[in-house]
Structures are given as structure tokens and as C-alpha cells.
Amino acid sequence: MLRIAICDDEEKDRENIWSLVHEVEEKWKTEFYVSSFSSGEALCEDLEKNKYDIILLDIIMKGISGIDTAKKIYSMDIESYIVFISSYDQRLRELFGTKTLAFLDKPVNAKQVEDVLLQVDALIKKDKENVFLFTANKVQQFVYLKDIIYFESRHQKIEIVTIDDRIIIYDTLKNIWNTLESKDEFLMPNRSYILNLRYAYMDSANSFNISKLDMKVSIGRKGKNTTTQRYLEFLRRNRL
Numbered sequence: 001m002l003r004i005a006i007c008d009d010e011e012k013d014r015e016n017i018w019s020l021v022h023e024v025e026e027k028w029k030t031e032f033y034v035s036s037f038s039s040g041e042a043l044c045e046d047l048e049k050n051k052y053d054i055i056l057l058d059i060i061m062k063g064i065s066g067i068d069t070a071k072k073i074y075s076m077d078i079e080s081y082i083v084f085i086s087s088y089d090q091r092l093r094e095l096f097g098t099k100t101l102a103f104l105d106k107p108v109n110a111k112q113v114e115d116v117l118l119q120v121d122a123l124i125k126k127d128k129e130n131v132f133l134f135t136a137n138k139v140q141q142f143v144y145l146k147d148i149i150y151f152e153s154r155h156q157k158i159e160i161v162t163i164d165d166r167i168i169i170y171d172t173l174k175n176i177w178n179t180l181e182s183k184d185e186f187l188m189p190n191r192s193y194i195l196n197l198r199y200a201y202m203d204s205a206n207s208f209n210i211s212k213l214d215m216k217v218s219i220g221r222k223g224k225n226t227t228t229q230r231y232l233e234f235l236r237r238n239r240l
Helices: 011-028 040-047 066-075 090-096 110-129 173-180 224-237
Strands: 003-007 033-037 054-058 081-086 100-105 131-136 139-144 148-154 157-162 166-169 186-190 193-196 200-204 207-210 215-218
Touching (some): 003 040, 011 033, 033 040, 040 054, 040 066, 054 066, 054 110, 066 081, 081 110, 100 110, 131 166, 173 186
Parallel strands (some): 003 033, 003 054, 054 081, 081 100
Antiparallel strands (some): 131 139, 157 166, 186 193, 200 207, 207 215
């Protein structure tokens, strides 16, 4: 089930988009969870407690604009895909960066809405294929890689810290790194941690900052150049 947020300060436009989303819902014979908001402020307040797969966001609104709303969402480490609703030309669109999934031109039509929902649905399914498998209580389980913030080695145990949970497993960080080294979003800055670069950034030559948890992780002397190079390669491939 896709979770969709619609944010537009014009009631008529909100109702139009809601109607088009409902058409796709009926065509796909599925059910969406849809919420609508009349301002960026209201949307950001709701995002503190609710999650959405996709946010359909008008650019020009009273109060804070769609651009400033998107910046606020990014600063909150929200993983939603953002689709701007606008009449901006392509040159201006390029300024918004790769975190923007798409643009819908006003007046929005049914094909635009269905195409972007198909795109999001495919991305979500792809994310679900990327999982970390582990055994706990003699049962094989998994967690989505995109939800993992970091792994920490603790006295022959590993703590997996995710956006929603903390999981203890019996393994070694070396074994886990052998599994994850091919995933460019993961990095091992020292012998005690593996970080997900979705949530960590290098704040100095000697440490990473995990802003979501207000914590720092030091960079080990051994392999420091390799760590820095891997981080820079991640930034190049995922330039915002």
C-alpha cells in the first residue's frame, strides 16, 4: 500500500490531485493511504509522527514555499520521495538536485500521476529486495538495508541500529563487512562500526557525524585514505 501526502495551498488543486490518485487506486485495484495538507508547515508537523512513500508538493504556496518545505523535509532525514508540482522550465528544475524524484506540470493529469506512482512503486519494490539477513533466536530474519543506520561490534556481539529498532546478533563485523562491502552506501571507518551513509556524513578529517542520533564515530588511522576515498565516491554517485 502506497502512503501518499498531497500538499497544496489551493483547495481546488488538492481535490483534483486526490481525485486523480483515487483513479489510479481504482485502476490498480489496490488501496492507498492518502493525506492532504494546505501548507508546508502542516505537512512537516505531520511528518514528525507519520511516514509517506511519496509527497506531491506544490512549489508556490502561501507561508513557506514548496522549496523551503522540501529543505525542511531533507533536514529531518525523511526518506519520502518528493514530486514537485510546478510550471517551472527544465533549466530551473535542474537546480533542485537529484533528491527530487520528478515534476508534475500544472494542470496535473491522470497519466502524470499514474506514471509517477508507478515509478515510486518500482523503487519501493527494489528497496525491498535489498535486505540484510541474520539469525536471531534460531530464526532467520531480515531488515531493509535502507533502514539500517549502523552496525556496532560489542564484546563478540553486533548491535544493528535501525530507524525503528536495536537488534543484537552473534556475528563478527568482518563477516558483515564482507557481505556489505559491495554496497556503496556502507562504509567501515574503524574496526568497531559499519555506517550507512544515508545517515552519516564526514564532519572532519577524523570523524563521521550521525545527526539523527546526535553521535560521532571516529575514523581509524589504518585505512583512513581508503575510508575518505570511499566516502567521496559515494558523494559523487549520490550528489544532492
